[in-house]
Amino acid sequence: MRNRRKRGSLPFRKIAPNMVTSGNLLCGMMALFLLFHGRFVPAAWLVFMAVFFDCMDGKVARSLGGGTQFGLEFDSLADVVSFGVVPAMLMYVSYADALGLWGVLAASFFALCGALRLARFNVVHMPGPFQGLPIPAGGLFLASFILAPVSLHPAAAAFLCFGTGALMISSVPYGSLKGLRKGQGNRKKFLLLAGILALTFVSLQSAAPLAVMAVYVVSGLIRFDWEKWLSRETGEGERAEKKA
Template sequence: MKGQHIPSMFTMGNLLLGVFALVLALDQEYIQGGFMVLLAGVMDYFDGKVARKLQVSSEFGKELDSLADLVSFGVAPAILAYALKLSEWGYWGLAISLTFVMCGALRLARFNVTTFSGSFMGVPITVAGGIVALMVIGMGKLPDLTLPVVMLFLAWLMISKIKVPKF
């Protein structure tokens, strides 16, 4: 099938941007790391769109996309948030970051084993990770409690049974 690997190139771009965000967190470049998460979101948007347009959607692509999403919208935002602010909370901050990642993984696993019915069950990890990235970018303007409270709320929303329409 011609073009079957093109969507995976976008997915790999998503993954690489997520890893780049992690490297930027290590270098204490938090705002740039937040922007890499947002750029990963652009790549994630296009991988699915291109796969549907080329009619090359596959189980392989779905699984690869979930792995990339866990890194880019679960691990990277959690580490950025931890390195920037949550580390000040000690083990509580670490627990918040780990909770966010675990709930994101559970959300992706549930998505992969359910049939899509026009709406998502729980907030997609891409949305939750994007919100955390935006908060990291604007952290200087937010009260101290905002980040941990919002991250816990987003973690809960990801594993909730709330129906979220696909846009």
């Protein structure tokens, strides 16, 4: 009996990342309940809150050395809800409801593309930029229209769902900072970017998230590599290593 208990028990370092991922899924479920009661803005903010847990579960797993295949699959399932289903429902109930079946198809298409994007990411691991718009970015982009708030024609909302969904399953490269190691970033550019973000939120306020996400969505279409831009130049990096 003792041996069976030892074999069946999981160490905390493997459980902790999944507990953080549960926060992501919880945000998604809470957002759906808020949608049911017509509270669209708080539901949209919960999509942004889910990003915090989505980022932290990977960091916790790496710091504890407890990343597992189960955790990877669980993370994808949580992302489907928080960044796929919730933003799709937000766009439908806020804008595309008037289109009837077309509104349903547009919202469903976005959620379906998000699930396909996650499945492809789990199977095909490619270094460098993301292949296709990441589902968290796609979900945040749609949720930002609720926060702005922007008055969209139902047809425009459907187009955004179709277009954003298509970008997620495309091969358009989107910048990723995962390959940027500590000490490799250009401090001046990071400070410049932080200053621009702060100014954007001060000046645009509730419309700031939409502006930021729109820039990221467009950056992939124009092939702008955020990791390359924020990295030190080769010579600068070598000098920094020598000083260290």
